[in-house]
Amino acid sequence: MSEEKFDVIVIGGGPAGLSTAYFLAKKGLETLVIERGPELGAKNVFGGRIYSYFLDKYFDGWRNEAPIERWVRSERVSFLCKEDGVTIEYRKYDDIDGFDSFTAFLSKFVSWLGERVENEGASIIPGVKVEEIIFEDNVAKGVVAEGEKILADYVVVAEGVNTLLSEKYGFRRMHTPEAVAVGIKEVVKLGKNLINERFSVSDDEGVAQFFLGYPLNIVKGGGFLYTMKEYVTIGAVIKIEHARVGDTYMREIVEDLRMHPYIRRLLEGGTLVEYSAHLVSEEGFGGLLDKPYGGGYLIVGDAAGTLLNTGFTIRGVDFAMESGRLAAETIVNAHEKGDTSEEALSYYKKLLDESIVSKALRKFRNTPKFLSNERLYTTYPSMLCDVLRRIYTVDEMPIRAYEALKEATKDRVSLITLLKDLWAARGGI
Ligand SMILES: Cc1cc2nc3c(=O)[nH]c(=O)nc-3n(C[C@H](O)[C@H](O)[C@H](O)COP(=O)(O)OP(=O)(O)OC[C@H]3O[C@@H](n4cnc5c(N)ncnc54)[C@H](O)[C@@H]3O)c2cc1C
Known part of the structure; x- marks a missing residue:
């Protein structure tokens, strides 16, 4: 491994990193993705819904291949109190405007994306953590992983919201406690028939639901629920500063949410099969990097601050993937000229500024406040x-x-x- 040199090394095999690798490999660049999780998807946590706009635009045939659980037809917002609650539902009865979002397990989605990346000829090494980025004269030249040097003309940092490398090299400042929240997710196995009956949906139809109020009022957080084929995911996003209130911890608050009379009835008879937690950025436009590039390197996805929360929709995965596509376009251009300079890679910032990602984040810049x-x-x-x-x-x-x-x-x-x-x-x- 130490003798090898690639055109591009991508650090992180999440949606952003894999999307970058996919578009690079499609153009014939020798690309290596290094993922610290033991397999693709092992470290990726999300609530449960992906918007399909960019997939439709850039990933031919994805609807027939991707691990789609259910197409979201019912959007619900619930305001819960201790013993009662109010739910508002928006529902698409017919095929109006097609299907624009679906529920999925991110681990499966990322594995599927990984297959597409490998089919285009890129290599993926899971189970390896990048410890350092190698710089020569302020230009990234490769990485150190498990003590070995791997060289490349370009390095793409797709490490997600946990920006340890970006902070180490000064690409971004450390997150303040107000800038991030903790997302906690539980997966409950309920079975297809019970889900269809209780949520009033047919086999392929899904529900996306948000919760405000009790018991999350204690921690000033919001809850979410998504229906998969056989499973329901339920969880909450809580500001770090509220992670513990008195003797009550976040984990218990999600349990309390699951035990709320409204949700208990929906999930009755289900089995809790998984629990996970992950950081989520709360910064919106303020977290989008001013300079997501430098000599020999680019930063994509959550690491660059591309996650958008409009209060009604969360666009983490699709925006991360779109930033990866734009980074790939930048590198392909620069590579043709043999240019690894900061100036050549600043084209990424231009593309990002002109993209829906940046425009939408700007439009919702007051939302975090x-x-x-x-x-x-x-x-x-x-x-x-x-x-x-x-x-x-x-x-x-x-x-x-x-x-x-x-x-x-x-x-x-x-x-x-x-x-x-x-x-x-x-x-x-
Ligand atoms: C609870 C929760 C709910 C969410 N709900 C939704 C939702 O419903 N819809 C939606 O679109 N988005 C949602 N998001 C956001 C979404 O998960 C992210 O925006 C998206 O995963 C970002 O992709 P990414 O590739 O940038 O980062 P990640 O998915 O975090 O991937 C980064 C990858 O880099 C790897 N890595 C990090 N450091 C290294 C290293 N040094 N060496 C090697 N590998 C490394 C990690 O292991 C990881 O696999 C949610 C997030 C959370 C936490």
């Missing part, structure tokens, strides 16, 4: 339950909706604060 408003997780879910509880709890004298709203608001939030929050929503989501 809006989503950090604690009242979204505490006051408003409980207020909503309260209003509807008052309206639908019938005794002698019926209540008007306005009275219910007035009662529910009293002592919870002032009119000025309410208006301020509504105003902030204008630029936030």
Whole structure:
């Protein structure tokens, strides 16, 4: 291994790294992907949904090959209180606008992508961690992995949100506690028939659901649920600063979420088969690197800050893959001229700036601030339950909706604060 030289070494075999390798190998560049997990997918954690826009555009035939669990037809948002809750559902009954997102296990999706990468002629070595990037005269020339040097003309850093190498070489500053959250995910085996019955879907139809309110109000986090073919994934994203409240840890909070009367009924009879946790970036546009390139190297995916959370949709995987495609285009251009200079690779920044990835992150640049408003997780879910509880709890004298709203608001939030929050929503989501 020590004698080998590649055109490109990609550090990290997640969606971003594999997408980069795929487009490089397609153009005939000798590409090596080094992944520290024992196999592809072993280290990749996500909630459960991938948007198909870029796959449709750049990956021929993927719909017939990729490990799709279910096509999302039902989008639900639930505001939970201790004993009741409010759920809003948006549902596509017919094939309007086609199918634009699907549920999947990221481990399987990444393995499938890996096969496509290898079919194009790139090599993937799992189970090896890159310890260092080799620089000569400020130009990346290769990496050190397991004590051995492997040389390349270009190095692509696709290490994900855990940016140890990027921080070591000063490509990005260390994440502050406010900039990242912890995502915790459980996988519950429920079986196809129970999922279809309880979520009111047919075999290929899936549900994507978000939760706000109890019990996540304690930690100011949000919850998610996705239906797979036979499994349901459920979890929460919690700011690091709230990871422990008194004696309650994140893990217990996800358990509490699973045991909420609304969710317990959906998952009854299921078996918990897996638990995982991973960091998630919360920075949005503010986390997108100003300079995701340098002499001989490029940075892609979560490591470059490409994850978008609009409050309703999370585009981590597809944006990571798109940044990889743009990095590959940059390298192919530079390689044709035999140029590894910082100037040649700055073309990546230009492509990224002009891309949907950067434009969407910019458009939603105020969202992280809006989503950090604690009242979204505490006051408003409980207020909503309260209003509807008052309206639908019938005794002698019926209540008007306005009275219910007035009662529910009293002592919870002032009119000025309410208006301020509504105003902030204008630029936030
Ligand atoms: C709980 C949770 C829920 C999420 N839900 C969704 C969702 O529903 N939809 C969505 O699109 N996105 C979601 N995301 C975000 C999504 O997972 C990421 O945006 C996406 O995986 C980024 O891809 P990546 O390739 O940049 O990074 P990663 O997937 O993190 O891949 C990085 C890879 O690099 C490897 N690596 C790191 N350092 C080294 C090293 N030194 N040497 C060798 N290998 C290394 C890692 O092992 C890993 O395999 C979620 C994330 C979390 C945590």
